[in-house]
Amino acid sequence: MTHAMKIYQNLFRLYERYVGEPDSKKDVYGYWLFVLGYLIAAAGVFAFVVGYAGDTGSYVLIRISGVTAAAGLSVCLFGLVLMLPVRRRGIQASAFGLVISLVGVVFFAAVYPHDWRGHGADWSVEVISVYAVGIGIIAGVTALVPVVTGQRGMFVEEEGQTEDPPILTGDALEGAQFAVFRDEAGDWRWHVLHLEALAASTERAVTRPEATEGIERVKSQISSAGLLELTTSAFRLYEDRNGAWKWTLARDDGSVVGSCVDEFDSRDEAEGSVSFLKDRGPDADVIEIDGAAFTYTEERDQWYWQLIDDERRALASDDVGHRSQKRAEEAARTFAERFEHARVLDVADVGVELYEGESGWAWRAVDDSDDVIATATDEFESRRDAEEAVEAILPALESASITVAGEPTYELYQSGEEWQFRLIDEAERVVARSPEERRDHEGTERRVEQFSERARDADIVEIDDAEYEVYPAADGREFSFDDGDDLPATVDETERREAELSADGGVVGEDGRETGPDWNWRLVTEGRDVIAASNEPHSDAETAEEAIDRVREQASEAELIEFENAAFQVYEADSGEWRWRLIDEDGNVLADSGAEHTSRNEAAEAMMTLKEQAPEAELLEIETAAFELFVDEDDEWGWRLIDEGGKLVAEDPATHPTREAAKAAMDRVLEHLESDVRTMHEAIFQPYAAEDWHWRFVLPSGEIVAVDGQEHPTRDDLVERLEAVRDAAASGHRYTIGDVTVQLYGTDDWQFRLLNRDRETIADSTVSYTSQSEGRAVVETITDHATDAPIFAIEDAVVRLESDGGWQWSLIDYERDVIGSSVDPAADKSALKSEVETVRRLAPLAGRVDFDVASFELVTDEDDRWRWRLLDEDGRTVAISSETFDSIEVGREALEGVRELIDAASILEIDSVSFELHAAEDDDGWVWQLVDEYGTTMAESTRVYDTRTAAREAMNNVKAQAPGGWITFTD
Structure with a gap:
């Protein structure tokens, strides 16, 4: 229904x-x-x-x-x-x-x-x-x-007066009545009464009007009905309401045993089908299955195969139709051959498949539904190369950072044993990076922090040739006491570790008083080469600037003095008195006169007394400032500037391998002696030109913590892009990345890609997600289960396990085409694997069900009841039983009787409404039926008559009295 x-x-x-x-x-x-x-x-x-x-x-x-x-x-x-x-x-x-x-x-x-x-x-x-x-x-x-x-x-119906039937009022001696009543199911049925109930309906009506319509139909056709007497089983041939010919097989008692499956265009075709049944049916064998077998069915001009076991339970089926049964048989053999050696592919969360691409081997990631979620961008020469690449990627995915494209990002990464960082802006461009590698991760992270905190407020300062920079020597934001730090040379290591730096950069001494930062100066070139530097700190910036003026004054008048050993110096002190001292080749004072002399000669005589103890020491007379070239203990050359009082006022911040190199460094200082002076309170962006324009980010200490990530064609272009760099630096998220990084990207639809350490794409997702959170959830599933992901290659076929409302399997080839699949879902994965092994064992041994010219087959319906059907040599169903059986054994027993019925059955063509007279089912009496022109039983006798004559008389009474019968309804 x-x-x-x-x-x-x-x-x-x-x-x-x-x-x-x-x-x-x-x-x-x-x-x-x-x-x-x-x-x-x-x-x-x-x-x-x-x-x-x-x-x-x-x-x-x-x-x-x-x-x-x-x-x-x-x-x-x-x-x-x-x-x-x-x-x-x-x-x-x-x-x-x-x-x-x-x-x-x-x-x-x-x-x-x-x-x-x-x-x-x-x-x-x-x-x-x-x-x-x-x-x-x-x-x-x-x-x-x-x-x-x-x-x-x-518009309104006329309601006439009702009249009682003559048989009830006494106006007629005999008559008939239709009695309509409800059966035990609550449906309407009717009886024809002629002093007794003569006939009963065979079909049920849901409503009273429908019952009335059925009665009226019987009344209109019963008088013209002919008589057919069935003494044996018979094939009823009839034309249905749609003009198609069909047949049914009925016993001699009128009960229908079976019917045709197809509809026929003509009576001759229907008779041909009946003839085939009468010729082949009595001797047709019952198909028996040993272990398992393939069966074939045709649906809508397409053939399908199914693997069944000896209990007729479906083990596997084909969802793809084939143009002929032969092709379906070939597909079944292919399934059996491939299934025997197919690997069971059990992907719990994520797996990686190796496959052969257009020009080499590649890999792709699949989820637990075997849907491809990402594919590699590169191909490899061999499958082993692709496998090695995957084996390197999967462990790295477990700890991979998940970044988001379009968000400024600091990426800290390791190159060999050294650490670096780079800053990625919203357009995925590298806009800044570390100037050089560092030994430790903490030091690189500290550079990121310094750049992030100071970039937004940093000035843009361009150095033309060279400049003096006056800077605070003790800036608490510059220094840390980690082992990996390179501290400025102007700060003593021991004092740095013992001192505490105040918030504004001042130094807190042992007495607890803040003395303020010390200030130094340096002379730097455009390339950040420090060519001169102060030799001692100054109390404030102004004092440091005064020291620069003094250096300029002294250096412009200074002579060049060279010595390799210790030397005696006679010099005039600030008070006008003369003194002497002994200095080593490094400029350190070894001895001093300790007293003042009124003349140069007096000082020289006192000095000569000591010179007898140091005969190799040279004798230098200082009247003005002088540059000294000297060799240190490592045989490296340098220069220093001594004023006329013998005081060291500037020195070379570096050493040189030769005297000529030291002399050239000194000359370089003299060349830039009159450079501008700039006080450097905060970090700066320093633009400079090579072939293109670049910038470096310099702290007050002189340390370069970041450089640009890309060149700029002009200075104006650089300055314009620096605004975006400032924003990215201040707002960038920090990630420590390894060999692999997962990046989410998109706007309305989100995808992900795998990047290597150089930000090159390793793999890209093939599906998109409606939100960033959904994409992140998928990525987290991949990273969480990457180490457990199976790596597989489909050379021929694999068995894929799936869970979608129940566990099922399917056999797929390398193109993901389904070759065959399970029919019924299993309760759990272990039960499914057991079914897979059963199919693996039975499929190679399963043969085609061999159909003779005609064969009976017992099958179950959706209610698990058994029916028989007759198949021709092509496996097509010709007839099917109308009765069902509780078990296959009962069905086999019923088939023996069906063979006998087919052999003895006559052929009746029904072309009008007819009465059929039958022997009762137990052959102990007679019954009749009223059958319409479509082969449908409209009414039947209410009881079994002892003789054929009694049944015939009852049938004739109904035929005579029913057309004028009155309809009554009773509950």
Whole structure:
């Protein structure tokens, strides 16, 4: 029974239970339309009242409630019309009125409130008129027209007086009566009574009107029915209502044993099918399956195979149809051959497949549904090379960082044993990177922090040739005491570790007083080469600048002095007195006169007394400032500037391998002696030009913590792009990346890609996700289970395990085409694997079911009951049983009787309504049936008659009396 039929039956049952017996179908439909319309209208009124009571009234509420209430009223009135005794033309007129009223409702919904009651075009009168006309037609057709015209019968049925049947009033001595009653299932049936019940219906009617229609049909055809006497089984040939010929096989008692499967275009084709059954059926064997076998079925001109075991349980099937049975057989053999050696592919979360591409081997990631979620961008020469690449990637994925494209990002990465960083902007460009590698991760992270904190406020300073930089020597933001730090040479290591730096860079001494930062100066070139530097700190920036002026003054007048050993110096002190001292080749004072002398000669005589103890020491007389070239203990050369008082005022910050190199460094200082002086409180961006323009980020200490990641064609272009660099530096997220990084990218749809350490794409996703969170969840699943991901290659085929409302398997080739799959889902994975092994064992041994010219096959239906069917040599079903059996054994026993029936059956062509006279099932009496021209049994005798003559007389009584029989209904 269809779903619509069930609803139809339930409506009638409810009406009969709560209202009463309906006179016709329209009574039931009218009642339920009335109830539906009432509920819709009530809902509209309720919504309006509640909306205004809750102080939420609005035009939208009025429009919704108005449309609902008006539509409900229209449906309600139309339901009342159907419940009245109205003729067909009245119902048609009311239906027309219903359509007009609903048009008015739609009209109202379209114009309210903008064109209603003085607003806009004001369609209120027209809307009300249309709706009123529709309602008027619905009500007026049945209520007003009969009154006005006086013609009751125009739309309303005339109800005549009922007459009792003559057999009940005594006006007739004999007659027949149709007694309509409910059976145990609550359905309507009927009996024909002639002093007793003579006949019974074989079909059930859901409603009283349907029962009445069936009776009227029998009454109209029974008088013309012929007589057929069946003494043996018979094939009934008949033409159905669609003009197709069919046949059924019936026993001599009229019960149907089997029927044809196909429809035939002509009577001759149907007779040919019956002839095949009579010729081959009695001797047809029953197909037996040993272990497993492949069967083949045809559906809609497509052939399919199925693997079944000896209990007829389906183990595997083919979802792809084939043009012929031969091709289906080839597909089944291919399935068996491939399944035997196929690997079971059990991907719990993620797996990696190696496959051969256009020019080499590649790999792709699949999820637990075997859907490809990412593919590699590169191909490899061999499968082993691709496998090695995957084996390197999977462990790295476990700890891989997940970044988001379009977000500024710092990437800290290791190159060999050294660490570096790079800054990626929103456009995925490398806009900054570390200037050189560091030994430790913490030092690189500290550089990132320094760049991030200071980039936004850093000035842009360009150095033309060279500049003096005055800078604070003790800046708490510059220094840390980690072993990997390279501390500036101007700060003593021991003092640095013992001192505490205040928040503004001042040094807190042991007495607890903040003494303020020390200031130094350096002379740097455009390339950040420090060619001169102060030899001692200064109390403030102004003092440091004064020291620079002094160096300029002294250096411009200084002579060049060279010595390789210790030397005596005679010099005039600031007080005008003369003194001497002994200095080593590094400029350190070894001895001093300790007293002042009034003349150079007096100082020289005192000095000569000591010179006898150091005969190799040179004798230097200092009258003005001087540059000294010297060799240190490592045989490296350098220079220093000594003023006229013998005081060291500047020195070479570096050493050189030769005297000439030291002399060139000194000359370089003299060349840039008059450079500008700049106080460097904060970090700076320093632009400089090579072939293109670049920048470096310099801290006050002189340390370069970042350089640009790309060149710029002009200085203006560099300055313009620096604004974006500042923003990216300040807002960038920090990630420590390894060999592999996973990056999410997209806007509306999100995807992911795998990047290597050089930001080259390793693999890209093949699917997209609706949100970043969904994409991140997939990526996290991959990273969490990467180390457990199986690596496989489909050389021929694999068995894929799937869980989608139940565990199932499918055999797929390397192109993911399904070769075969399981039929019924398993309870769990272990049960599914057990089924796979069963198929692996049986499929190679399963043969084709060999069909003889005709073969019987026992199959189960959806209710697990057994039927037989007859197959021809091509495996096509010719006939199927109409009866079902509890077990296969009972079915086999029934087949023996079917063979005998087929052999003895006659052929009857049914072309009109006929009475059939049969021997009873137990051969102890006679029964009759009334069969229509389509082979359908319309009525049957209510009892078994002792003799053929008694059955025939009863049948003739029904034939004579039934056409005039009266219909009565009883519960």
